[in-house]
Amino acid sequence: MTSKLGGPGRTGLAGQFAKILLLGLSVAFAVWAAFPLIAEEQWIGLGILVATTAALLYVYLSPRHIPAKYLVPGTLFLVVFQLFPVLYTASTAFTNFGDGHRGSKQDAIVAIQTSSVTRVPGSTEYALSIATQGDPATGPIVFLITDPATKAVSIGDAEGLKPAGAVTVTPAGKVTAAEGLTVLTAGQASARSQEITDFTVPTAGGAIRSSGLSRAYEGVAGRAYDAASDSIRDTATGRTWRADESEGAFVAADGERLAQGWKVGVGLSNFTRALTDDAISGPFLRTLVWNFAFAIASTGFTFVLGLFIALALHSSRVRGRNFYRILLVLPYAMPSFAMLLVWRDMFNTDFGLINSLFGTDVDWFGGSASARIAVILVQLWLGYPYMFLVSTGALQAIPGELLDATKVDGAGVWQSFRNVTLPLLMIPLTPLLISSFAFNFNNFNAIWLTTEGAPFPAENTTNGATDLLITYTYRLAFGASGAEYGFAAAISIFIFLIVALISTVSFRRTRQLEEVYS
Known part of the structure; x- marks a missing residue:
């Protein structure tokens, strides 16, 4: 059969190519989405992803199920843009999700400890360079710190310290270039000075904070977590806040709560409260x-x-x-x-x-x-x-x-x-x-x-x-x-x-x- 494009089977070949391209993109997206699900151990989500991808390939690679070939795209869009937002909103209604209750309990502990970091006499001081992973004005901030004793350069982010890759360092320990990162100039760093001041890199004994734009110090946490008693203790006053799993917060004996908590299920309390x-x-x-x-x-x-x-x-x-x-x-x-x-x-x-x-x-x-x-x-x-x-x-x-x-x-x-x-x-x-x-x-x-x-x-x-x-x-x-x-x-x-x-x-x-x- 001669197609309107001037050759036999041209339309069929174009359709086959388009189908293969779209299915390939779908599989590539599924593979890309699978890695974060595996990292977070979201096995139910991973199972849904695998089943959906397999069903998609079966429907479009099989010569049968013609009606399904037209219904599947609309059904997927309905699930993604209608059902998923509704279900996510419904699930959120049974939690305490909000300011101070966004992440996990471990996130709350890290935030409490790092926010209470203070500098003590004799604390280690590092040469500091500010870098970002992306746009200098909006990209996430990372610290490039140089150990004064070993001259080793480490990358500090919200997860902690890790060794840096290929870097260029001045004799004073200042990093001027780093592989995969954009080192900020003095002007660019000054424009984000408040973010830099608030930024902390958690360590085993406290956290690393900036002291200006060229120096950093490792401070000691004023509030430490005790796993044995599941509580936060103020090292200066001895005051203790115990974990309350029903409310997702650390609560003192007199009812005072620490501002940073974690997300937990609260049942119907949001509805009864209204x-x-x-x-x-x-x-x-x-x-x-x-x-x-x-x-x-x-x-x-x-x-x-x-x-x-x-x-x-x-x-x-x-x-x-x-x-x-x-x-x-x-x-x-x-x-x-x-x-x-x-x-x-x-x-x-x-x-x-x-x-x-x-x-x-x-x-x-x-x-x-x-x-x-x-x-x-x-x-x-x-x-x-x-x-x-x-x-x-x-x-x-x-x-x-x-x-x-x-x-x-x-x-x-x-x-x-x-x-x-x-x-x-x-x-x-x-x-x-x-x-x-x-x-x-x-x-x-x-x-x-x-x-x-x-x-x-x-x-x-x-x-x-x-x-x-x-x-x-x-x-x-x-x-x-x-x-x-x-x-x-x-x-x-x-x-x-x-x-x-x-x-x-x-x-x-x-x-x-x-x-x-x-």
Whole structure:
């Protein structure tokens, strides 16, 4: 058979080459991913990787299973981009993962000991050069230190000391070049002086820290770990903090905790905390009520306004309909984040357009009620063009004969709309209203770019009057008081369950509408 490319079998050969290339890349990726899994002893993950790669090769190298050849790519993307993030978030919700609880217990011990390192008389001093593994401005810092006695050069990183490869050293012990590393100049090192000061290289008795940009010393840890008692002891005061595996922290007898802990499973405590802790449950439930009000108002008002305008412009007696439609769609064509920032300035108390236009002096974002009204008005302006577009399309799909028949039967305009037009519109529009509700329920930008959740009560600076659950979760996860990713993940699961329940019920009612009017 002659192909369109001018030769027999050209298309088949190109397809075979593409298949071999893609499968080769898949195998190469699997081999690359296997090494870190083996190093971390993640045998379950390694087994999944091997099984997935083997199944992929079997499907695409076999002449059978034609449907699977098309389903496998979509399934893999679904798992990677949908299921894995959901499962990871769900697993995080059952841990104490957050600031101070990120790594393992051993990581916490090393961090506690190295952060307590102090210089003592007679400590060894080294010639120091700063290097990076990559870009001089952003690459990870490593120390190149020269032993004053042996003149041997070592590389120091967060894991400890190891021998250096080929290096060029000055008579004073300063390293000017190192194989595989970029040695920083004085100017480059000065730009990262704070990182260099905070950087430590753990050793058996303490850690190596910098003393300026050209010298380093080996200090002694002021707090040491005792494996026998599983505790941290302050060598100066004798104070002891014992490991509490249930909380992932070292705790003293009087309840004081060291800031650096480790990640552990906490069961359902994040969920029960959201519902039983008075400092959280009260704001959480108030935020949930406002979240529903915001989503319903944003969806409902935009739908009513968009439908009303669509009906008004649906009449053939309106001249210049296309021109008006273009004007009405303009808010939808603008970047939403830019429009939100513009509206925030328009509601400004002192120089905002709203107060200037109406001659008022309302502090829109200063009161709970006015701030909530303001964000709903902003959503009305941003959201009605979408509803106008979908309503216009749905109206044009309704046969004109049905409306003519209602006129013949003597039905008025309102009766025709209520009994014929609206029911027929709701069949295609109900799924869109459900998706709009779900979007507005988690509409982070609408709140964060206008009010940032404000106003805040004096007794609670983490939960504002206009906060949605999503912005409240964001503030918990990335707030100034410290990130609580586990707790934020638990609230995210609450949000997911609420939206999923409402969507399920609404879609069932949509099917009932389809059965009634089909």
